[in-house]
Amino acid sequence: MDKFHEECGVAAIYGHPEASKLAYLALYALQHRGQESAGISTSDGELIHTKKSMGHVADIFTEPVLQELPGSLAIGHTRYSTAGDTVERNAQPFSVHCNKGRIAVAHNGNITNAAELRKDLESRGSIFQASSDTEVILHLVAHSREKTLAGALREALLQLEGAFSLVFLAQDRIIVARDPQGFRPLAMGQLEFSAGTPAYVFASETCAFDLINAVYMGDVQPGEMVIVGPEGISRDRYAPHRPLSQCVFEHVYFSRPDSIVFGRAVQESRENMGRYLAIESPADADIVVPVPDSGNAAAVGYSSESGLPYRQALIRNHYVGRTFIEPSQAIRDFGVKLKLNPVRSLLEGKSVILVDDSIVRGTTSRKIVRMVRNAGAREVHMRISCPPTISPCFYGVDTPNKSELIAANSTVEEIRRFIEADSLAYLSMNALQRCVADDRGEYCYACYTGNYPTDFVNIEQLVRAGKKAGG
Numbered sequence: 001m002d003k004f005h006e007e008c009g010v011a012a013i014y015g016h017p018e019a020s021k022l023a024y025l026a027l028y029a030l031q032h033r034g035q036e037s038a039g040i041s042t043s044d045g046e047l048i049h050t051k052k053s054m055g056h057v058a059d060i061f062t063e064p065v066l067q068e069l070p071g072s073l074a075i076g077h078t079r080y081s082t083a084g085d086t087v088e089r090n091a092q093p094f095s096v097h098c099n100k101g102r103i104a105v106a107h108n109g110n111i112t113n114a115a116e117l118r119k120d121l122e123s124r125g126s127i128f129q130a131s132s133d134t135e136v137i138l139h140l141v142a143h144s145r146e147k148t149l150a151g152a153l154r155e156a157l158l159q160l161e162g163a164f165s166l167v168f169l170a171q172d173r174i175i176v177a178r179d180p181q182g183f184r185p186l187a188m189g190q191l192e193f194s195a196g197t198p199a200y201v202f203a204s205e206t207c208a209f210d211l212i213n214a215v216y217m218g219d220v221q222p223g224e225m226v227i228v229g230p231e232g233i234s235r236d237r238y239a240p241h242r243p244l245s246q247c248v249f250e251h252v253y254f255s256r257p258d259s260i261v262f263g264r265a266v267q268e269s270r271e272n273m274g275r276y277l278a279i280e281s282p283a284d285a286d287i288v289v290p291v292p293d294s295g296n297a298a299a300v301g302y303s304s305e306s307g308l309p310y311r312q313a314l315i316r317n318h319y320v321g322r323t324f325i326e327p328s329q330a331i332r333d334f335g336v337k338l339k340l341n342p343v344r345s346l347l348e349g350k351s352v353i354l355v356d357d358s359i360v361r362g363t364t365s366r367k368i369v370r371m372v373r374n375a376g377a378r379e380v381h382m383r384i385s386c387p388p389t390i391s392p393c394f395y396g397v398d399t400p401n402k403s404e405l406i407a408a409n410s411t412v413e414e415i416r417r418f419i420e421a422d423s424l425a426y427l428s429m430n431a432l433q434r435c436v437a438d439d440r441g442e443y444c445y446a447c448y449t450g451n452y453p454t455d456f457v458n459i460e461q462l463v464r465a466g467k468k469a470g471g
Helices: 021-027 063-067 114-123 134-143 149-157 207-212 249-254 266-280 296-306 334-339 361-372 412-419 431-437 459-464
Strands: 009-014 038-043 048-055 072-079 094-098 101-111 164-170 174-178 187-192 199-203 213-218 223-229 232-237 286-291 312-318 341-343 351-356 379-384 423-424
Touching: 009 021, 009 101, 009 341, 021 038, 021 063, 021 072, 021 149, 021 199, 021 207, 038 101, 038 164, 072 101, 072 164, 094 134, 094 213, 101 114, 114 134, 164 249, 164 266, 174 199, 187 207, 199 207, 199 266, 199 341, 199 412, 223 351, 249 266, 266 296, 266 431, 286 296, 296 351, 312 361, 334 341, 334 361, 341 361, 361 379, 412 423
Parallel strands: 286 351, 351 379, 379 423
Antiparallel strands: 009 072, 009 199, 038 048, 038 072, 094 101, 101 164, 164 174, 174 223, 187 199, 187 213, 223 232, 312 341
8 A cells, every 4th residue: 555654753761771772672662653764862961872873773773882872861763754854964863062951852743833933043043954843943942041941942842833742851851742732642651670760751652661561651741741850750731722633643554553542542443443444335245355564453343343254365575675676667566566465365256355544646555456356356345444535744744745645636436446446435534533532523634634723834835845744
């Protein structure tokens, strides 16, 4: 399936002697949120040490590299570029030595007024090293006249618009914050080590806690700043309450199914999507087949509700490298064949329901439908576990321009013909809301409705730029 690019993952550790190793493990668990670059900053109480590079977490943070990251405080980031160029200078965390001391920051989301803020900061003498909007936050803190770091950060946050879950490292403390509308997740946890004192951890998803044996304590609340320092932990609301706009696509696709996101189990949401899809759009078929891995949970739900057998008839190769040598013309649809291979014995002569989480441009879906047919399937019915994606995201999801989104420019029947399926159906908006138990309208559905929950400053500029966003 032609995927959205993942957004970013952040993690923070306070009060553990092996903070850099825990940050590395947390980022390893969050690797699915971004595979372009990764970085970790640590504090030993005096200096901030940063290591970051292009590539995957496990390749960057070897044992010798982790040895160069001393201290009991750490923040980490894994990135898929949603704003700024795909170059190492945009890898996070960003660190600086300013009048507030040595500080580093990483964030997940997109600051929609970053261009405006950047222009103002440059007019006041700021020099930017990168093109990512995350660097704007550091400059706002450095320019603040507030005496304390927390005060300067609070002042900076109040100038930001859009989506951000932010982890901030100072010499002796960790500060984390979420935007007032809660677009992006940020979970809080605790773990004990041999000294018996608790260490605090923060991460984009709770799957990071499972790997390091941390206990999930709940979420950093929208509009909340949490400070962990020598004096203990404090939780303060820095912004007035605003209507929530939690990204529903976290539950549809981004997050790992073993995570709790926005206080809700992702696996449960996805199985619900499959169940409602089976109720709304049944098909006369023999088997239910997921497009791995994103369609797995929804296909389980579809199978359970419909009574049709679940079959993993598409096998995914998990070890596709970035530099695989591709034949230019020799093999048709080579990229999809490299990632997926059909199990002919399961598909031959069968009417198949293919379950996936979304169709973006439609080109990959068409290749998968052809692959299933070529493996002997009699019929192929495509079922999508969310509504049609008709609008780009401006809150940290790297969706294409509207002109490239097939559902923004085609009817469902036209899409069906394009992907060459016997039938095509999407989950309804009402069903999606029920699947995530959104009784109070607390999720953002802008990619499905075009109704954006914030006032944009530079929306036309963002669209012209091909939807570049933060991290």
